[in-house]
Amino acid sequence: MELILIMKKDFYEILGISKNADAAEIKKAYRKKALEFHPDKNPGNAAAEESFKAAAEAYEVLSDPQKKAKYDQYGHQAFDGSGGFGGGGHGSMNMDDIFSQFGDIFGGGFGGGFGGGGGVRRAKGTNLRIKVKLTLEEIANGVEKKVKVKRKVQAKGVSYKTCSTCNGQGQVMRVTNTILGRMQSASTCPTCGGSGQILDKKPSEADSQGMVVEDETVTIKIPAGVVDGMQLKVSNKGNDAPGNSVPGDLIVAIEEIEHEFLKREGENLHFDLYISFSEAVLGISKDISAVNGKVRIKLDEGIQSGKILRLKGKGIPNINGYGSGDLLVHVNVWTPKTLNKEQKQFFESNLENENFIPNPEKSDKSFFEKVKDMFS
Secondary structure (H helix, E strand, O other): OHHHHHHOOOHHHHHOOOOOOOHHHHHHHHHHHHHHHOOOOOOOOHHHHHHHHHHHHHHHHHOOHHHHHHHHHHHHHHHOOOOOOOOOOHHHOOHHHHHHHHHHHHOOOOOOOOOOOOOOOOOEOOOEEEEEEEOHHHHHHOEEEEEEEEEEEEOOOOEEEEOOOOOOOOEEEEEEEEOOEEEEEEEEOOOOOOOOEEEEEOOOOOOOOOEEEEEEEEEEEEOOOOOOOOEEEEOOOOOOOOOOOEOOOEEEEEEEOOOOOEEEEOOEEEEEEEEEHHHHHHOEEEEEEEOOEEEEEEEOOOOOOOOEEEEOOOOOEOOOOOOEOOEEEEEEEEOOOOOOHHHHHHHHHOOOOHHHOOOOOOOOOOHHHHHHHHOO
């Protein structure tokens, strides 16, 4: 599997675009490739079919900002076993999936499948969208959420019959003569809206399409490592459509709740630890907050303000399973703002004491070096 991924052709190269291409350029490039290798123009050409599938897979990733960002960072490895059309490469893709997902890209210029639309196509219901708020602890560990959604479903007792306009195909077809030869085009049936069926009998409580609204509790398994704004899909938990249809999907948008003490930066976490001057001089052990409970750290005698302690693997897990980030503890020595007479005299008497005079060692890193280390 790893060898296949390494040898797989670059998505940008497949579409013939640069990495700086915007959404309009990506769509235009895909349409050009799809028209070039479309099965109606290349009947029986296996190589053209593979190129057609490869272009569809490339567009499926590059047209989605989140998938595109993952691909730009990790390449094909980002979709090893997930993402794309089943994660198995374009060789496992179904042609009907391509037409149903990207049919609008052809602008009505071709049919929905090989030489005749690929048979009856089932209509799909509309998607539903919700937001789910997660704490940093839930994001770090993964969580199962139960949410109540209002879905349109077919009413009990409703019945449908085959649409006479399209004979149940959901599309009306026409053939035109062009300079490239006879071209077959398809458009959604205006009578049934693409479902291939029309309402026959409906209960009194159903709407004009035979649908009713019901509450349903949906269980959502959210993996560890999701980020704010990421969208997850729960298949077939959207609205139903009339007739012999496929339900839409439930799109779940992740919203991260800000943590009281921890600040997230990708997979790393940052924690500001404030200690007193006395604690810095004498050294101390401290309990600090982490996403999996308290963590005890030991501060050496004479620790300097600005010191950054890195706790490996105590951050957020990578959503693709590539380990976890770190917890970075920023040590801040708190300087007292007011002193009593005795305390003031103590510090005044030590102004010239060599132990109190700053004397950084060569091994002590500057602020800019510490920042550089954090991002390296």
